[in-house]
Amino acid sequence: MNRKNTGTRMSGKALLFINGEAPKSLPEPELYGLIACTDGAFNYLKQQNFPLEKLDFISGDFDSHTGNDENVYEGKFIFTPDQDKTDFHKALEIILEKRFSEVDVLGGSGGEQDHFLGNLTVAYVFKDRMNIRFYDQFSQYFFIPKNFSLTGIQGRMISLYPFPSAGNIVTKGLNWPLENEDLSIISRLGTRNFAAENEISVTYETGDLLIFIGTPYR
Structure with missing residues (x-):
């Protein structure tokens, strides 16, 4: 089935817009099985002429958006007033429930x-339940598992960021490899490396690692 031609959303993946810097370009809605945004992101989606009818829900405490469009998007606004959690955190909870x-x-x-x-911290909280x-x-x-590999990225910037530390790291395919080495946010970071080969791999034994891959959204 050609998803672009039919407009049918077939993917088991969700798309979430949150209230940081507005994306320079927007993905095809048909690539996702669920599309949502927080209240502040709803404002920039309107400005960028995103097809708002594709949104499955808009959630938040509505401190960035009044919800005055509720009659137009009836049933899609979810008020989440809990101030002990960010709008991003609460949106992920809804997505997980779905x-x-x-x-x-x-x-x-x-x-x-x-x-x-704060968004990185929220992703850390959910990392064992969701692939964000x-x-x-x-x-x-994104956060990577203890044994991780990736292909097709030769020449791309690769940064490994410990959160807050990671131990016994071994990398292959990077210009500056790590051999059973440790990273920590207070002593040593693994930023601004690059993929010297088409395939890279990262393994580590303790802690947690974020990987940054210098490639635009596709």
């Missing part, structure tokens, strides 16, 4: 940098 565990996130960086750091990938105009980034 049985989606693969999520592409746009709007996770840029703007106020405390939001960006962030995309912005500079890179894609």
